[in-house]
Amino acid sequence: MQDKIRKILKDHGRLAVDANSLAETTDLYQSGMTSHASVNVMLALEGEFDVEFPDHMLKRSVFESIASITSAINQIKN
Amino acid sequence: MFLRVLPLLRARLIRLRTDSPKTCQPGDLTLVLPSHSPLVELARTVGAGTAANFADQVDADARFPHEAVTQLRAHRLLSCYVPQSLGGHGASLNELAFMCEELGKHCSATAMVFAMHQIQVACLVHHCHDDRHLKAYLAQLTQNQHLIGSVTSEVGVGGDMRSSVCAVDVNGDEFTLNKNSTTSSYGAQADDLLVTARTSPTAPSSDQSLVLLAKGQFTMEQTGNWNPMGMRGTGSAPFKLTGKGLTSQIMSTPFATISARTMVPVSHLLWAATWVGNAVASMTRVKSFIKQQARSNPGSLPPTALRMAELAPSIQLLRTSYRYLLTEYESINADPTRYDELSTIGYAVRMNNLKLSGSQLIVDIANKALQICGVAGYKNDSKFAMGRILRDAHAAALMVGNDRILNSNANMLMILKGD
Ligand SMILES: Cc1cc2nc3c(=O)[nH]c(=O)nc-3n(C[C@H](O)[C@H](O)[C@H](O)COP(=O)(O)OP(=O)(O)OC[C@H]3O[C@@H](n4cnc5c(N)ncnc54)[C@H](O)[C@@H]3O)c2cc1C
Numbered sequence: 001m002q003d004k005i006r007k008i009l010k011d012h013g014r015l016a017v018d019a020n021s022l023a024e025t026t027d028l029y030q031s032g033m034t035s036h037a038s039v040n041v042m043l044a045l046e047g048e049f050d051v052e053f054p055d056h057m058l059k060r061s062v063f064e065s066i067a068s069i070t071s072a073i074n075q076i077k078n
Numbered sequence: 079m080f081l082r083v084l085p086l087l088r089a090r091l092i093r094l095r096t097d098s099p100k101t102c103q104p105g106d107l108t109l110v111l112p113s114h115s116p117l118v119e120l121a122r123t124v125g126a127g128t129a130a131n132f133a134d135q136v137d138a139d140a141r142f143p144h145e146a147v148t149q150l151r152a153h154r155l156l157s158c159y160v161p162q163s164l165g166g167h168g169a170s171l172n173e174l175a176f177m178c179e180e181l182g183k184h185c186s187a188t189a190m191v192f193a194m195h196q197i198q199v200a201c202l203v204h205h206c207h208d209d210r211h212l213k214a215y216l217a218q219l220t221q222n223q224h225l226i227g228s229v230t231s232e233v234g235v236g237g238d239m240r241s242s243v244c245a246v247d248v249n250g251d252e253f254t255l256n257k258n259s260t261t262s263s264y265g266a267q268a269d270d271l272l273v274t275a276r277t278s279p280t281a282p283s284s285d286q287s288l289v290l291l292a293k294g295q296f297t298m299e300q301t302g303n304w305n306p307m308g309m310r311g312t313g314s315a316p317f318k319l320t321g322k323g324l325t326s327q328i329m330s331t332p333f334a335t336i337s338a339r340t341m342v343p344v345s346h347l348l349w350a351a352t353w354v355g356n357a358v359a360s361m362t363r364v365k366s367f368i369k370q371q372a373r374s375n376p377g378s379l380p381p382t383a384l385r386m387a388e389l390a391p392s393i394q395l396l397r398t399s400y401r402y403l404l405t406e407y408e409s410i411n412a413d414p415t416r417y418d419e420l421s422t423i424g425y426a427v428r429m430n431n432l433k434l435s436g437s438q439l440i441v442d443i444a445n446k447a448l449q450i451c452g453v454a455g456y457k458n459d460s461k462f463a464m465g466r467i468l469r470d471a472h473a474a475a476l477m478v479g480n481d482r483i484l485n486s487n488a489n490m491l492m493i494l495k496g497d
Contacts, residue, residue, distance in 0.1 A: 030285045032283070035284075035486070039423075039492065052495065053493070055424045058422055059421045061421065
């Protein structure tokens with residue numbers, strides 16, 4: 001799952017660094033992801049993992065790191 | 079007469095605050111109904127007195143409303159949102175909004191200067207946490223009544239508040255910060271500043287800090303004129319800022335959080351409150367115009383009276399929409415377990431909606447008010463003159479361009495499931 005997330009971050013996150021070099025807990029916003037870019041990341045994640053983020057999960061802290069995204073997707077899938 | 083009443087009001091205020099059994103925390107709902115709050119009464123007095131007296135002059139000369147701001151200082155209203163524990167009045171945001179309305183009824187520039195200053199105070203109050211330097215700054219504010227300016231806009235990023243070109247450059251426990259701002263209200267009068275900047279020279283543009291610069295630590299060199307269509311008293315010229323301070327003045331909460339939790343919602347709420355004041359000002363002129371018409375032909379309803387009745391629901395809509403969101407904001411802000419709600423996309427969209435609808439409504443209201451008063455409203459030297467109100471109203475859509483906000487909302491609505 002993490003490889004797919006990294007690929008999405010690479011394609012849509014507009015990060016200032018290489019998505020493959022990010023630690024799981026690196027703050028994506030501090031790595032250059034803007035709120036605009038994060039919406040595209042969310043859309044791509046929904047498409048890739050066939051999930052829908054409920055509105056209460058559409059917040060900064062959920063999309064802050066690869067680890068938080070992974071746990072959010074797992075939470076929705078279960 | 080005001081001179082005799084004011085000390086009484088202040089005494090009542092002190093009594094009310096000290097008698098109150100609970101200590102007022104930032105964001106607490108006030109125990110007094112805001113419209114009867116002594117703070118609001120003080121703002122009402124400054125609005126109807128000094129602000130009203132100088133509003134046309136301030137507008138004509140495009141100069142800072144220093145008479146009214148001096149009065150606000152004299153009543154120590156620049157620190158009213160500072161919590162009681164730090165020596166302030168511990169005003170609620172509700173009270174601040176009513177104060178903005180009162181000032182906005184008479185001078186939009188004074189109201190907007192007051193609103194913008196309070197937005198900066200709110201950022202410091204909500205996010206100072208246990209930082210003793212910031213707390214000491216707020217405690218001093220109750221004495222020195224400094225006016226705090228905001229420098230978010232920047233050459234190269236325009237009105238995108240969440241993006242900076244400039245950066246704080248830290249060396250030991252000091253930093254330097256230089257910024258070319260496109261529009262800094264009362265940049266020439268501000269005692270202190272809150273400035274957005276990248277966290278370091280290598281940080282991406284969206285990784286920002288909010289930095290406090292105090293009097294004596296910065297220079298603001300005006301780099302362009304301020305001769306705008308409206309809001310002429312705000313003195314929102316471009317400035318070149320050169321500053322230097324201690325790292326303890328860099329707020330530890332990331333600006334992204336401050337922006338979502340405080341700066342954006344409080345801005346949109348207090349701006350909307352000033353627009354309500356503006357709308358009421360246009361309605362007041364309309365009413366006296368129609369009353370004058372009615373007096374000249376007793377027994378028959380002037381034809382424009384229907385248009386007046388049509389205007390009233392728009393003002394009510396503007397007022398209720400912001401007050402609903404204000405009540406919601408105050409209740410979330412009083413409960414730390416709910417802070418996260420302010421960082422959701424749904425909340426950001428709602429707050430943006432307030433800015434979008436409010437800034438359109440105020441222009442619509444002022445425009446309709448002009449139509450009702452006709453040539454009497456079109457003439458600048460008439461007591462029904464609508465020119466200043468209408469020109470001021472047009473700033474609402476530009477203070478962060480509405481298309482910029484629509485663009486954000488379009489993006490966020492794509493992913494939001496609810497409305
Ligand atoms: C009275 C007043 C007081 C102000 N006070 C201050 C202050 O104290 N401190 C401060 O920092 N700033 C202040 N501002 C600045 C204001 O908030 C804007 O940041 C600034 O005016 C830049 O706006 P702009 O119109 O020049 O440029 P831009 O924001 O670049 O906008 C130009 C035009 O492009 C459009 N646009 C831009 N980006 C997009 C996008 N992504 N999608 C669609 N359309 C877009 C806008 O809607 C607008 O039509 C003040 C403005 C006013 C009017």
